[in-house]
Amino acid sequence: MIMPKASTGFQSNSWMIVETQSVRFDSLALDCGVVLSPVDVAYETYGELNRNKSNAVLIAHAFSGDAHAAGISKEDGRPGWWDNMIGPGRAFDTEKYFVICSNVLGGCRGTTGPSSVNPVTGRPYAMTFPMITISDMVRLQKKLIDHLGIPRLLAVAGGSMGGMQVLEWAVRYPDSLCAAFPIATTARHSAQQIAFNEVGRQAIMADPDWQGGNYYGGKLPARGLSVARMVGHITYMSDQSMKEKFGRRFRSKEGESFHFNDVFEVESYLRYRGSQFVDRFDANSYLYITKAMDIFDLAQGYGTLAAALERAKCRFLVISFTSDWLYPTYQSLEIVSALRSRNRDVAYCELSSNYGHDAFLVEVGEQAELVRGFLAATYREVA
Amino acid sequence: MIMPKASTGFQSNSWMIVETQSVRFDSLALDCGVVLSPVDVAYETYGELNRNKSNAVLIAHAFSGDAHAAGISKEDGRPGWWDNMIGPGRAFDTEKYFVICSNVLGGCRGTTGPSSVNPVTGRPYAMTFPMITISDMVRLQKKLIDHLGIPRLLAVAGGSMGGMQVLEWAVRYPDSLCAAFPIATTARHSAQQIAFNEVGRQAIMADPDWQGGNYYGGKLPARGLSVARMVGHITYMSDQSMKEKFGRRFRSKEGESFHFNDVFEVESYLRYRGSQFVDRFDANSYLYITKAMDIFDLAQGYGTLAAALERAKCRFLVISFTSDWLYPTYQSLEIVSALRSRNRDVAYCELSSNYGHDAFLVEVGEQAELVRGFLAATYREVA
Numbered sequence: 162m163i164m165p166k167a168s169t170g171f172q173s174n175s176w177m178i179v180e181t182q183s184v185r186f187d188s189l190a191l192d193c194g195v196v197l198s199p200v201d202v203a204y205e206t207y208g209e210l211n212r213n214k215s216n217a218v219l220i221a222h223a224f225s226g227d228a229h230a231a232g233i234s235k236e237d238g239r240p241g242w243w244d245n246m247i248g249p250g251r252a253f254d255t256e257k258y259f260v261i262c263s264n265v266l267g268g269c270r271g272t273t274g275p276s277s278v279n280p281v282t283g284r285p286y287a288m289t290f291p292m293i294t295i296s297d298m299v300r301l302q303k304k305l306i307d308h309l310g311i312p313r314l315l316a317v318a319g320g321s322m323g324g325m326q327v328l329e330w331a332v333r334y335p336d337s338l339c340a341a342f343p344i345a346t347t348a349r350h351s352a353q354q355i356a357f358n359e360v361g362r363q364a365i366m367a368d369p370d371w372q373g374g375n376y377y378g379g380k381l382p383a384r385g386l387s388v389a390r391m392v393g394h395i396t397y398m399s400d401q402s403m404k405e406k407f408g409r410r411f412r413s414k415e416g417e418s419f420h421f422n423d424v425f426e427v428e429s430y431l432r433y434r435g436s437q438f439v440d441r442f443d444a445n446s447y448l449y450i451t452k453a454m455d456i457f458d459l460a461q462g463y464g465t466l467a468a469a470l471e472r473a474k475c476r477f478l479v480i481s482f483t484s485d486w487l488y489p490t491y492q493s494l495e496i497v498s499a500l501r502s503r504n505r506d507v508a509y510c511e512l513s514s515n516y517g518h519d520a521f522l523v524e525v526g527e528q529a530e531l532v533r534g535f536l537a538a539t540y541r542e543v544a
Numbered sequence: 545m546i547m548p549k550a551s552t553g554f555q556s557n558s559w560m561i562v563e564t565q566s567v568r569f570d571s572l573a574l575d576c577g578v579v580l581s582p583v584d585v586a587y588e589t590y591g592e593l594n595r596n597k598s599n600a601v602l603i604a605h606a607f608s609g610d611a612h613a614a615g616i617s618k619e620d621g622r623p624g625w626w627d628n629m630i631g632p633g634r635a636f637d638t639e640k641y642f643v644i645c646s647n648v649l650g651g652c653r654g655t656t657g658p659s660s661v662n663p664v665t666g667r668p669y670a671m672t673f674p675m676i677t678i679s680d681m682v683r684l685q686k687k688l689i690d691h692l693g694i695p696r697l698l699a700v701a702g703g704s705m706g707g708m709q710v711l712e713w714a715v716r717y718p719d720s721l722c723a724a725f726p727i728a729t730t731a732r733h734s735a736q737q738i739a740f741n742e743v744g745r746q747a748i749m750a751d752p753d754w755q756g757g758n759y760y761g762g763k764l765p766a767r768g769l770s771v772a773r774m775v776g777h778i779t780y781m782s783d784q785s786m787k788e789k790f791g792r793r794f795r796s797k798e799g800e801s802f803h804f805n806d807v808f809e810v811e812s813y814l815r816y817r818g819s820q821f822v823d824r825f826d827a828n829s830y831l832y833i834t835k836a837m838d839i840f841d842l843a844q845g846y847g848t849l850a851a852a853l854e855r856a857k858c859r860f861l862v863i864s865f866t867s868d869w870l871y872p873t874y875q876s877l878e879i880v881s882a883l884r885s886r887n888r889d890v891a892y893c894e895l896s897s898n899y900g901h902d903a904f905l906v907e908v909g910e911q912a913e914l915v916r917g918f919l920a921a922t923y924r925e926v927a
Contacts, residue, residue, distance in 0.1 A: 353787075364747055428738065432742075
């Protein structure tokens with residue numbers, strides 16, 4: 162087992178150079194009954210854990226995210242996916258809090274997933290990787306938190322699939338967190354959300370290069386994965402944000418007659434984003450993680466959502482965005498209603514944004530202020 | 545040239561056995577500059593043309609529709625796609641009106657399209673088929689109407705892409721129709737609408753069996769076309785209608801543990817509809833027709849939408865549906881505003897429905913009453 166440093170973050174004013182670390186656990190028992198062994202977890206930390214270990218915040222990433230949530234990657238120079246929310250002076254203020262983010266189980270960015278080598282066969286798991294759930298992802302995060310010697314998290318926060326993990330934390334480990342921030346998320350996928358994920362999966366599996374998942378070392382199912390990502394991108398944006406970003410602008414020169422291969426800017430953007438995704442994401446991880454999202458149902462085993470959330474002891478700040486049609490406000494309100502029906506401590510805000518589901522990543526002004534205040538109040542109470 | 549009968553409809557109470565007819569025109573000059581020759585048009589008619597030829601209504605079909613709009617097909621026993629709107633006593637009452645519907649240019653259901661044989665080469669056009677526009681489709685419909693000896697249509701009606709054709713008729717042939725019914729449509733696609741179409745096209749072209757479009761006589765690009773159709777289906781329904789139809793119902797037996805290949809009902813439905821589509825639709829037609837929709841912009845050549853619609857002389861009944869997020873109400877309101885700004889005769893209704901874009905096809909109660917009344921009033925004025 163590799164012992165983690167308390168912090169990987171070198172802080173200078175408003176930026177940090179960070180390095181992803183890794184820890185290996187002997188095994189992880191999964192919901193499906195399989196025991197996965199061993200399990201690596203890639204993670205990053207920012208800031209310093211205080212003496213009484215009361216300032217730790219776990220960040221859970223969304224579907225295609227990774228452990229690199231903040232700072233500048235030492236490896237490739239890229240900023241983290243929530244760098245506008247995490248850092249010195251930011252909402253998750255790394256001068257006050259010790260922030261942790263790990264790549265999810267089933268992922269392809271350092272944590273064990275379908276592309277990892279199965280020690281029994283010496284070959285990548287591919288589609289022999291066991292079924293995983295959001296609960297399994299959270300169970301692995303709990304191992305990491307235990308490993309870091311943190312008895313109780315100040316908060317768990319995340320948007321989209323990250324928000325599902327936040328909800329799961331609150332219900333499965335009620336004594337292990339003080340505050341939960343489920344953002345732009347849901348307690349279970351609707352038929353429409355399942356349908357969009359299924360289109361992505363079918364696009365991947367329709368690609369002959371997918372080869373039943375056994376494409377490692379060969380040609381990647383790039384076309385299928387690219388189409389899947391294109392669908393995803395449309396659902397992450399709003400009608401309005403696409404209009405503002407692309408409108409009906411055309412890539413041909415003014416006055417030229419139209420040819421079949423001429424494209425609107427929105428088309429070339431989607432093609433570019435689709436093809437770019439292939440370089441950083443594994444198609445089988447796409448299948449496993451989207452399936453985990455689809456089968457996630459916080460109420461399962463408890464009868465109702467309210468009965469599930471009754472187990473929670475933490476405070477909640479639930480956030481949704483007006484133009485988010487993928488994880489619409491009504492799904493956040495279901496969580497809020499269930500919490501209120503069991504007299505749980507919950508604040509809720511619907512923030513105005515044109516950015517659709519992407520809002521929690523890109524338009525963070527109001528969200529940052531809400532999180533900052535809620536987190537500080539929680540810290541004052543427990544510190 | 546095959547001479548059409550005035551009516552193909554055998555009427556008995558509330559049903560009709562109908563047969564698709566065909567007419568061949570020597571040539572059609574297209575917007576792209578190419579002259580297509582010859583051009584076949586598949587069409588059906590229902591009811592009888594009256595003596596002064598003042599009771600003819602043209603129905604324009606949506607993206608994947610065909611000429612079989614009403615009655616029972618003599619060929620395969622299927623009802624027409626708008627059979628709930630067209631027939632004896634229905635909104636488009638075939639006891640009063642002579643109703644015509646033709647398959648669009650570029651289609652694959654009897655009208656000349658990419659799957660038609662190019663007489664010069666003796667092989668299907670495939671991707672050598674010229675670029676087509678909504679205006680080209682309408683120009684071909686005008687030829688059919690002239691051929692049928694109808695000097696002026698009582699009305700042109702259609703939903704979705706059919707509505708685009710209705711708008712084009714009103715602007716291009718202002719003296720040739722008395723009433724226009726653009727339903728669940730737009731004067732131009734938004735970036736989001738283009739994006740969804742582009743995903744479908746990319747899914748088709750990513751299928752190696754597409755072969756650059758030269759798949760005729762060989763293996764069809766079934767996987768790509770199926771994925772494209774799945775995306776389409778999601779956009780045709782609403783979040784609410786998917787919830788009501790499928791919810792999170794699962795196809796496994798109660799108590800069985802979850803396996804990767806187990807599916808939610810919504811998934812198996814989409815897969816089924818996707819695979820079914822392959823049997824009746826041509827992948828290259830998908831490419832050409834969606835592109836025609838995307839490049840359609842009624843304002844083009846006129847500066848503004850209002851300036852384009854100022855050419856229209858007919859009355860308009862514009863209809864949209866509350867849960868239609870693919871062709872949202874704001875797009876219908878743009879048409880209504882433009883018409884009103886030029887003092888054109890326009891009525892507008894937003895109908896309440898949970899069925900999303902499909903509402904104009906499946907929840908036709910209120911729509912039928914609106915159309916019936918508007919059509920009767922128009923007929924009283926001109927008859």
